[in-house]
Amino acid sequence: MTLEPETHWVPNTDVYLADSGVVIKVELAGMQRENLQLEIEGSRLKISGQRADGCREARCKFLVMEINYGSFESLIELPPGYDLNQAKAAYQNGFLRIDVPPTGSVPSSEG
Numbered sequence: 001m002t003l004e005p006e007t008h009w010v011p012n013t014d015v016y017l018a019d020s021g022v023v024i025k026v027e028l029a030g031m032q033r034e035n036l037q038l039e040i041e042g043s044r045l046k047i048s049g050q051r052a053d054g055c056r057e058a059r060c061k062f063l064v065m066e067i068n069y070g071s072f073e074s075l076i077e078l079p080p081g082y083d084l085n086q087a088k089a090a091y092q093n094g095f096l097r098i099d100v101p102p103t104g105s106v107p108s109s110e111g
Helices: none
Strands: 013-018 021-027 036-041 044-051 070-077 088-092 095-100
Touching: 013 070, 044 095
Parallel strands: none
Antiparallel strands: 013 021, 021 095, 036 044, 044 070, 088 095
């Protein structure tokens, strides 16, 4: 039996609409900010990185293993009308939050 040299996982993610635009919230407990990458590809946001597991002995035997380690990647496709190039990101308390405002094409209410 051969083992994969590295596992890949997808973090828990919420994407929702708020008055200010689209909010993307990603659960990344134990991550260092410098190990996160954000890439914009049109209306897609790619979130990737690496979560290291440096706190256990190399030859331990798990009774329960539910925490994912190694490389991860998440692709999020936004609906039309939101500007990823104007997005603001913050990482705090194990959560990455990205606020994406609407594009400037919202009709004005002149009258």
